[in-house]
Amino acid sequence: MAEEGKIRREAATAAPGALGYRPLYRQAKEILLKRLAEGVWQPGQALPSEPELASDLGVSPGTVRKALDEMTAENLLVRRQGRGTFVARHDEARILFQFFKLVSDAGERRFPESRLLRLEAAKADAAAAGRLRIPQGAPVAAIERVRLLEDCPRVHEWIVVPGSLFPGLASRADLPNNLYELYASAYGVTIARATERLKAVAAGPRQAELLETERGHPLLAIDRLAFAVDGTPAEWRLSLCRTDAFHYASELR
Amino acid sequence: MAEEGKIRREAATAAPGALGYRPLYRQAKEILLKRLAEGVWQPGQALPSEPELASDLGVSPGTVRKALDEMTAENLLVRRQGRGTFVARHDEARILFQFFKLVSDAGERRFPESRLLRLEAAKADAAAAGRLRIPQGAPVAAIERVRLLEDCPRVHEWIVVPGSLFPGLASRADLPNNLYELYASAYGVTIARATERLKAVAAGPRQAELLETERGHPLLAIDRLAFAVDGTPAEWRLSLCRTDAFHYASELR
DNA sequence: TAGTGGTCTAGACCACCAT
DNA sequence: TGGTGGTCTAGACCACTAG
Numbered sequence: 001m002a003e004e005g006k007i008r009r010e011a012a013t014a015a016p017g018a019l020g021y022r023p024l025y026r027q028a029k030e031i032l033l034k035r036l037a038e039g040v041w042q043p044g045q046a047l048p049s050e051p052e053l054a055s056d057l058g059v060s061p062g063t064v065r066k067a068l069d070e071m072t073a074e075n076l077l078v079r080r081q082g083r084g085t086f087v088a089r090h091d092e093a094r095i096l097f098q099f100f101k102l103v104s105d106a107g108e109r110r111f112p113e114s115r116l117l118r119l120e121a122a123k124a125d126a127a128a129a130g131r132l133r134i135p136q137g138a139p140v141a142a143i144e145r146v147r148l149l150e151d152c153p154r155v156h157e158w159i160v161v162p163g164s165l166f167p168g169l170a171s172r173a174d175l176p177n178n179l180y181e182l183y184a185s186a187y188g189v190t191i192a193r194a195t196e197r198l199k200a201v202a203a204g205p206r207q208a209e210l211l212e213t214e215r216g217h218p219l220l221a222i223d224r225l226a227f228a229v230d231g232t233p234a235e236w237r238l239s240l241c242r243t244d245a246f247h248y249a250s251e252l253r
Numbered sequence: 254m255a256e257e258g259k260i261r262r263e264a265a266t267a268a269p270g271a272l273g274y275r276p277l278y279r280q281a282k283e284i285l286l287k288r289l290a291e292g293v294w295q296p297g298q299a300l301p302s303e304p305e306l307a308s309d310l311g312v313s314p315g316t317v318r319k320a321l322d323e324m325t326a327e328n329l330l331v332r333r334q335g336r337g338t339f340v341a342r343h344d345e346a347r348i349l350f351q352f353f354k355l356v357s358d359a360g361e362r363r364f365p366e367s368r369l370l371r372l373e374a375a376k377a378d379a380a381a382a383g384r385l386r387i388p389q390g391a392p393v394a395a396i397e398r399v400r401l402l403e404d405c406p407r408v409h410e411w412i413v414v415p416g417s418l419f420p421g422l423a424s425r426a427d428l429p430n431n432l433y434e435l436y437a438s439a440y441g442v443t444i445a446r447a448t449e450r451l452k453a454v455a456a457g458p459r460q461a462e463l464l465e466t467e468r469g470h471p472l473l474a475i476d477r478l479a480f481a482v483d484g485t486p487a488e489w490r491l492s493l494c495r496t497d498a499f500h501y502a503s504e505l506r
Numbered sequence: 507t508a509g510t511g512g513t514c515t516a517g518a519c520c521a522c523c524a525t
Numbered sequence: 526t527g528g529t530g531g532t533c534t535a536g537a538c539c540a541c542t543a544g
Contacts, residue, residue, distance in 0.1 A: 021521090023532060049510065060534045065511090074506060081511050082541035099505050103450075198501040200453040200471035200494075218453035218471040223500075241453075247476075248451040250503055252352050253327060274540090276513060302529065313515045318530090334530050335522035 028057050029067035036076065036087065037229040039188045046084040047077070076192060076229065090180040090191065099180070099194060099226075102149065102241060103249045112155065114177045118144040121163065121170035128160045131225055131236045139163030141170035143179075146210050147239075149246060156210050156240045165189055165234055179235075180226075189234055194226040198248065201240070211242050220248060281310050282320035289329065289340065290482040292441045299337040300330070329445060329482065343433040343444065352433070352447060352479075355402065355494060356502045365408065367430045371397035374416065374423035381413045384478055384489045392416030394423035396432075399463050400492075402499060409463050409493045418442055418487055432488075433479075442487055447479040451501065454493065464495050473501060 032053075041047055050068070054061040068085055071077045075098055078086045088094060092111045103109050122142045129136040140160050147155035159179070161169065166187050176182050183189045203217040211219075219240045226235040241248075285306075294300055303321070307314040321338055324330045328351055331339045341347060345364045356362050375395045382389040393413050400408035412432070414422065419440050429435050436442045456470040464472075472493045479488040494501075 025532075062535080063533060066532090068511095079511065080542085082509080082543080084510060101503070101505075194505040196503040196505060198451060198473065198503060199496040199499075200473040202471050216469060218455050220451065220453040220473075224505075243452040248503075250354070250449040250451060250501075252354075252447040252449060252477075278513080315516080316514060319513090321530095332530065333523085335524080335528080337529060 024059050025063045025066040025070075028059055028064055029070055031057065032067060032071065033076075033229060036190070041087050043087045043089040043184050043190065046086050049084065074192065076190075090178065090184055092178060095178065095180060099191075101196075101248045101250065102155075102243075102246050104150065105245050105247060110150070111177070112147040112149050113151075114175075115146045115148065115153070116143070116175055117146060118142070119170060119172070119175060122160075124160070124162075128236055132160065132162055132233045134162050134164070141166055143175070153211050154242045154246065156207050158238045160236045161234065165228075165232070183234065190229045191226045191234060192229045194224050196225075197223040199223075203240070207240050211240075213242060217242070219243075222248070277312050278316045278319040278323075281312055281317055282323055284310065285320060285324065286329075286482060289443070294340050296340045296342040296437050296443065299339050302337065327445065329443075343431065343437055345431060348431065348433060352444075354449075354501045354503065355408075355496075355499050357403065358498055358500060363403070364430070365400040365402050366404075367428075368399045368401065368406070369396070369428055370399060371395070372423060372425070372428060375413075377413070377415075381489055385413065385415055385486045387415050387417070394419055396428070406464050407495045407499065409460050411491045413489045414487065418481075418485070436487065443482045444479045444487060445482045447477050449478075450476040452476075456493070460493050464493075466495060470495070472496075475501070 035041065047053065047068075048056065050061050050064050053068075054064045057064060068077060068079070072079055072085075075094065076088055078088050080086065096109050096111060100109070100111070102112075120142055122140055123137045124132065124134055124140045126136055128134075128140060129138065132140075134140075140163050143157075143159040143161075145157050145159075146153045147157055149155070161183075163170070166183070166189070169187070180191045183191060199221045201219050201221045203211065203213055203215055203219050205215055207213070207219060208215045208217065211217075220243045222237075222239040222241065224235075224237040224239070225233055226237065228234040288294065300306065300321075301309065303314050303317050306321075307317045310317060321330060321332070325332055325338075328347065329341055331341050333339065349362050349364060353362070353364070355365075373395055375393050376390045377385065377387055377393045379389055381387075381393060382391065385393075387393075393416050396410075396412040396414075398410050398412075399406045400410055402408070414436075416423070419436070419442070422440070433444045436444060452474045454472050454474045456464065456466055456468055456472050458468055460466070460472060461468045461470065464470075473496045475490075475492040475494065477488075477490040477492070478486055479490065481487040
């Protein structure tokens with residue numbers, strides 16, 4: 001193993017303006033991220049205290065704090081004053097806050113129910129392979145489901161995940177509503193962030209049937225690519241949504 | 254005037270758990286925000302150095318730094334190492350980064366051209382009054398325009414702003430493409446953040462004509478409410494977009 | 507009461523920029 | 526060369542939680 005323990009200071013030795021210089025707190029963060037990706041600390045568990053981490057990594061508490069601050073801002077950690085710093089869990093509250101942007105026009109956010117239509121092992125087609133950055137034909141698990149908002153079918157959803165990250169997922173007997181929680185607890189894959197591309201499209205015959213509307217009805221298409229803590233693309237998801245009484249909420253800061 | 258100069262420490266005197274306790278750095282930030290809203294420092298100008306601000310506010314440099322850090326994270330300030338801290342300008346780069354989320358499917362971000370259709374003084378209808386939190390019938394300026402992406406008409410846009418914030422805007426001879434820059438330079442109103450609600454809708458006859466498509470074509474409706482530095486709703490904007498070769502990019506972090 | 511994170515301070519040194 | 530922001534350290538004290 002190369003750099004597993006304490007941080008080797010690069011600052012003092014590197015030439016001024018040298019490439020590859022990184023602040024200590026980023027090096028500290030990198031080590032913590034690595035441990036997070038390796039599952040050294042499980043979701044919901046407390047990390048060691050700040051002074052402990054500091055002496056462990058060989059830096060001052062203030063430096064560790066800055067690393068933890070960034071990871072907290074990225075929703076990877078949760079700090080609770082007087083209790084400790086915890087690995088963020090993919091509970092419904094977090095998913096509603098970070099990933100699920102559909103809100104009723106009245107302003108209510110609720111976690112959607114799911115009705116599973118299909119779950120099978122397959123091979124990545126060109127589109128999925130390109131998005132997930134895996135070879136075409138590589139094994140994947142494919143999920144098709146309808147999601148209910150306030151008891152009405154409003155979202156038709158396809159999900160493709162790499163078989164290498166989620167072995168056996170396609171043959172599970174049951175699939176929970178909250179997939180990100182499953183990814184983390186059963187496969188050790190923590191979704192850290194995602195990018196979404198939105199378009200307006202017309203409903204095809206399948207959406208018309210499943211979402212109880214007519215062909216050509218305008219739907220919001222959400223094409224999401226979700227990334228694990230280490231940056232690996234871990235899930236591709238395409239959601240077609242009726243937005244008659246709901247909208248996608250976006251904050252521009 | 255109550256608290257204009259130095260910060261009155263609340264921490265030591267307030268009872269433990271007392272309501273209304275705020276950290277020093279937030280009080281410092283509040284004062285800086287107020288000065289920003291009052292136009293004490295103009296967009297593009299440099300703020301005083303950190304030690305200067307610290308002695309000015311009567312706190313330590315580290316405390317000022319934390320306030321500046323937050324304001325930088327909110328895109329209100331820009332720090333340039335070795336040069337100083339500057340008030341963020343609404344140049345095209347910032348708007349593309351912070352507010353304009355339409356991207357070509359190839360991944361290119363470009364600032365859209367505008368073709369003005371209408372500019373007039375009007376009275377706020379119920380919808381505009383509700384969104385802008387002004388009385389119904391209050392004077393507003395209304396703008397209607399078409400925006401071009403890669404030389405093709407792709408967005409049909411209505412904009413309503415309160416007449417009280419932008420006196421005389423409706424009778425301007427010319428209207429620049431970049432409105433936020435105009436708001437800041439001509440009226441001292443800096444847009445700090447916005448919320449958007451997205452829906453898929455069908456094109457009406459007017460959109461069909463303006464956007465060179467047929468009625469019923471699916472369009473992405475973006476309903477944006479933009480807020481000034483002090484939190485006042487300053488602009489309501491409804492954009493209907495063809496997303497055939499473009500998409501709305503959203504980052505979930 | 508002990509332990510945690512949160513705030514605040516003070517100062518040293520580094521990296522970057524303008525001159 | 527001088528001034529700026531960026532990083533790093535060390536320590537004091539406050540606020541919150543648990544036992």
